[in-house]
Structures are given as C-alpha cells and as structure tokens.
Amino acid sequence: MAKKIGVTMEVGNDGVAVITISNPPVNSLASQIISGLKEKFQDANQRSDVKAIVLTGNGGRFSGGFDINVFQQVHKTGDISLMPEVSVDLVCNLMEDSRKPLVAAVEGLALGGGLELAMACHARVAAPKAQLGLPELTLGIIPGFGGTQRLPRLIGLEKGTDMILLSKSISSEEGQKLGLIDALVPPGDLLTTSRKWALDIACGRKPFLRSLHRTDKIGSLSEARAILMKARQLAKRIAPNMPQHHACIEVIEDGIIHGGYSGVLKEAEVFKQLVLSDTAKALVHVFFAQRATSKVPKVTDVGLKPRPMKKVAVIGGGLMGSGIATALLLSNIRVVLKEINSEYLLKGIKSVEANLKGLVSRGKLTQDKASKAFSLLKGVLDYSEFKDVDMVIEAVIENIQLKQKIFKEIEEVCPPNCILASNTSTIDLNVIGEKTNSKDRIVGAHFFSPAHLMTLLEIVRTENTSAQVILDLMALGKAIKKVPVVVGNCIGFAVNRTFFPYSQAAHMLVNLGVDLFRVDSVITSFGLPLGPFQLGDLAGHGIGIAVKDIYDKAYGDRMFSSPLTELLLKSGRNGKINGRGYYIYEKGSKPKPDSSVLSVVEESRKLTNIMPGGKPISVSDKEIVEMILFPVVNEACRVLDEGVVIRASDLDVASVLGMSFPSYRGGLLFWADTVGPKYIYERLKRLSETYGGFFKPSRYLEERATKGMLLVKSLNFSFQFVMWQENTVFNQIYRQIY
Structure with missing residues (x-):
C-alpha cells in the first residue's frame, strides 16, 4: 500500500488548526508539499473558526528539508524556474506575517528547509533529542527559506553564523539553551502543549514574536562587523575554494545592515545563483553518488536480508587491526582481537584504548560510551573464541603465505556460515583463499587508515563470493558508519x-x-x-x-x-614515521620542507x-x-x-x-x-x-x-535528504576540511 504524500489540516474544537506534513520517510519539502502548505495556510488564515495554527510532521519527524531531487532536475535542464517560490510567498507572507499565531511542534528532526519553516513560526515546541540544523552549505548552496536571517536573530549572530558555516546540527536540548526552542516536552505531550501555546499567544498570555523582526541578539553594527570578519577568516580557512561560505556571510551582513526582509530577498537571489554553480552541481552529484552505492545488482535486488553481525574477530592488532576493532566496538559489536604473542596483543589493546581516548578528548565520544565500547573487546592468543563469531577480518602484514595459513586455519575453527574477510590492499583474494574450500564466503574488507575515522569501505568480491556475504558486509559497513563500495578483485582494487x-x-x-x-x-x-x-x-x-x-x-x-x-x-628518511622524509616532522609543529633532501633528488x-x-x-x-x-x-x-x-x-x-x-x-x-x-x-x-x-x-x-561521450552517466535515483548523522560522505568531507 502506497504511503500518502501531502499536507493535511484538522481544526479542533479549541479552534486550533493542526497542519501536518506527510512525505515519508523524512517529510521532505517536495513541490507537492510546498503547494499543499500554501493552500492550507491560506485556508487557515481565512477561516473564522481558526484561532491559531500548529505545524507538525507525520511519523515522528518534522521535516528533513527541501527535496534535493529538484536540484538534480535543475542541473540537468539549467531551468531555475523549477525551484518553487518559498521564502517570501510561503514563509514570510503566509506564515510569519500571519495574523493568527503559529507554533511549530518539532519531533525527530528539523533540517534545512524544515528548520527554516519552524523558525518562521511564532514559537517552537520540541520533543527531546530532535535534530536541528542547516546543512545546505554541504550541497554548495545557502539556506534558501530565510535561514540566514532568522537563525542569527534567534540564537545570536556568532553562534548562528558558525552553525550555518560549519553545517553543524544540534539537539533540541541545546536548541532550548540557545533560544531556538521555546519549550521541551515529552513526545506524547507535544501536540497538546503546542496547541495550548498557540492559544496562549492568541489570547495575549504569551508574546507574538516574529523572528525576522528581532534584533536583540544581533548586537551593535560594530560588534556585528567584528563577528562577520571572524566568520570570513573561518570561511577562508575551511573552504578556500568554495563560493557558498563567503556568499552566505554577505547575505547575513545584508540583513544586518538593511533589515531582515532585505536579507531574505538577497538570500533568495544568491540561492538561485549558487544552485547553478559548478560547486553545487559537484556536491549534489556526490550526494546522489553516495546513495547509489547502496544499490548492487543481484545482491540488493534479489530479496536477501542481511544477517546480524554480533561478534567479529579481528586478526592482527597493528594500526589497521586496532582501527577496525575500534570501529566495530563503537557500534556495540563484540570484538575478539587475536595476536601472535602477549606483547603484540597488549600493544593492540592499548591502541584500541588510545583510539577511544582520542575520540573522548576531541569531544566526539563520552567517557561512558568509550568505557562501554572497550568492555566489548577481548584479546586472545588462539582460536578458542572463534567458535561462535559471525565474521573474521584478517588484518596482518601483506604476506601471501601468512594470509593463506590464517585462512586455512580459520576455515577449520569458525562456524560454517562465518564470513572470512581480508583487509589486504594489494593481494589477489583468490590467491589468499586458494587453500580453502570456502571460496563463496571469502571477501575483501578493505578499510582505509585510520580505520575508525575514515568512512570508505571497499567490499571486494571474487567471482565466487556469494551475494549473501556481500549484503552482510554492506550492512555491517553501514552499521559502523562506513560507506561501502562494492568492487571487483584485482591488484589494488578500485x-x-x-x-x-x-x-x-x-x-x-x-x-x-x-x-x-x-x-x-x-x-x-x-x-x-x-x-x-x-x-x-x-x-x-x-x-x-x-x-x-x-x-x-x-x-x-x-x-x-x-x-x-x-x-x-x-x-635514513622514512617520512613522518621517523621524523624525516621530504619534509621535517617535529612534534607540535607543521611539516617543514627539508631542503637537504634536494641532494637525494639530484x-x-x-x-x-x-x-x-x-x-x-x-x-x-x-x-x-x-x-x-x-x-x-x-x-x-x-x-x-x-x-x-x-x-x-x-x-x-x-x-x-x-x-x-x-x-x-x-x-x-x-x-x-x-x-x-x-x-x-x-x-x-x-x-x-x-x-x-x-x-x-x-x-x-x-x-x-x-564518440563525444561523458565518463559518468546521470544518476536517476530518487532520494530524500536524510538525517545529518547518516550523511556520511559529508561528515567525512567536513572532517577533512575542518
């Protein structure tokens, strides 16, 4: 049964109209939804039995933002008129300037255009752990529904500008502290509280606040210019070759100097220019390309279901092995780490511990979660713990004889359905597995170093690897927050x-x-x-x-x-490992070119x-x-x-x-x-x-x-913008930039 897409409105006996966005899975703002919102807001504003309005989303999610598929169509055709008029017609005129108070009931997520709609409401009530953010800059554009103007006015210029430039998402709890969220209530009370809040505004018991008109958190013009100067320096550092960051700052500044409405008009103009930029075309392509990697013919389209991977063995506790183990532990997967002697095993365990501590020190992980992850690790010197593992990942040195020996041994001690994976980066998988009788469950799991941070996972299949094994490894990759790309078996893989x-x-x-x-x-x-x-x-x-x-x-x-x-x-130059290569490496300082290496070059x-x-x-x-x-x-x-x-x-x-x-x-x-x-x-x-x-x-x-042909064919998949933490390509990109 097809899920209904559209916008509904129900008017209660209390005189509150509840307008609901429904476009599963994340209620993206497709053209049909935007038209529906315009129609319902016009209706609510005209009806005499409506005293106040609540805007919400179906299925426990407010809205994941504008429909990114429209950008793809604009890029294919060059027709900017495909972009619907939203920022003035809907957001300013029908929502913010409505004579009837409007409250956003936010649950799950409000990202991009979704958050911009919420900010145009006269108050925002949210459930705990809702995700709020404006990630548009990751697509080469800027917020286009007034976000550049309203967010700084709600949470302050410095915090708002940083949040937009860094495409940073925050929780509803943090949003309440900053002033973006007015009240935090349990999900079961969300609509009831929002209705009451809207009626309280209508009756004058709560203030009727229009975000675009606020200036109390902007500061003086001189203060604003100092903040924006700092923002320009940040943009120059994090995105020197991308236009959207500097354009965004210019738009924010326009609104501060000439007023919020002028800023909205400027934003709409710049937004349309950026949509057609080479940067936006490239970043939107990357977005769709990442989604396409999850579709593998004769693997993901044949009705198979991935098997759970509850316990994974990693052989080798070096740089790669400890990184792989860390990635698994962070996703609550039990890990058996095997080494050849106690000294190496202790080093491997300490490396995993150091990886977790590093994440804690950088604020990426809480100490409680790090402790829980570490408790799932067990170090061994033999195969006694391999009898019930779901997968083995071999991560030893690139030695053919050693790898062949290991695969022969694990075939004998592991369950018959256990996946036998190698992290090799250069050796033919057929050679690694030639002494086994389990060629259908041998697969490459090529992580990139450091494995707990880098998000690419090359899944290498031979002509014998079963579809089930590939699907299982794809599912595991996604579970540990990697982007799996399935490739063929050759020297160096892809x-x-x-x-x-x-x-x-x-x-x-x-x-x-x-x-x-x-x-x-x-x-x-x-x-x-x-x-x-x-x-x-x-x-x-x-x-x-x-x-x-x-x-x-x-x-x-x-x-x-x-x-x-x-x-x-x-x-005597081995690079960063021993402090000298083409560059000189000293602790606490950037690499310096070493002119003495020129004699080696000569x-x-x-x-x-x-x-x-x-x-x-x-x-x-x-x-x-x-x-x-x-x-x-x-x-x-x-x-x-x-x-x-x-x-x-x-x-x-x-x-x-x-x-x-x-x-x-x-x-x-x-x-x-x-x-x-x-x-x-x-x-x-x-x-x-x-x-x-x-x-x-x-x-x-x-x-x-x-033949005049391109190398990359157009991607015709249709996707909705997803939650920020799931958008792994852009997480990786922005980690590299920042």
Missing part, C-alpha cells in the same frame, strides 16, 4: 589501483627537473589536502617499496621506474637521466595538475572498462572518501567530465609521444573521447 599513477607521475615530474615542493603546493591548491610527496611521507616510504613489485608485475606496461624512494630510505635525476638535454622542463601549474591527475583518470577508465566498479559514480565516492579528492569538484570522474574526456585524451596522447607509455591513453578513454 582506489589504490586508480591512484597508483598519482605518485608515479609526481616522481616523473621531479626527475624531469620540477621542484618537488612546487608539485605538492600545486596539488594542494587544486584541492587535495596533501601533495603526493607529503602523502608519501605520511604513509611511510617502506610501504611503497613493499608493493612496488606487485604493481610492476600487474601493470608493468604503464609503470614509471624511479630510484627516488629507495634513495630516500637509504639516506642523485635520482642523474640515475634516471630523463631531463631533455639534461635541463629541467618548464611547466605551468595547470600542466602539473594535468600530468599528475590525467594518468589517474586514465587508470580509472581501465577500472571502468574491466568492470571493477559497478558504475562510474562509485569511483567518485571512493576518490572523495578514500583519497580525499576535493568533493566540490564532484569526485575524480565527474571532474574529468567537466574538463572533457576529449581534451584529456588528446593531452595524454601528446604526453605519451613525448614521455612514453606511462601516459598512453586507455582504449576506454579513447572510445569515450572520439
């Missing part, structure tokens, strides 16, 4: 394989005479948080040496061989001997970006051609979450489409003629370029 040319191209540029610190600077200016050389320092250069032979064997026809990393290690250049005529090449910043990132796009095309990922947009999500590719560029392939496949193909072709096979365009890229 992310590491796609990005292996990244560091190789950087090494080629340096051996061609380009300054390595300039390369890092150009790439960070493009939007990645770290350039390739600082990233190598962070990972540790021993890792690059360890996997070099594996990648050489798999992709030798397009590898660039450079002695630079080996020379670096010989000179030695590499002599051995490589690829500088034309022995002289450094001259390249622009744009050419540096192209020479480093176009080979990455090229490898991504091979990944698509081989069917390693289900859809191109999966690589966009993986690139944002796994490699911190700038979200405001839409992910790797979305960005490539904005540049143009034809341009990338032609540029790579010219580079390959000059510098060899490393740049040779792939067959897939050539085909798309010559």
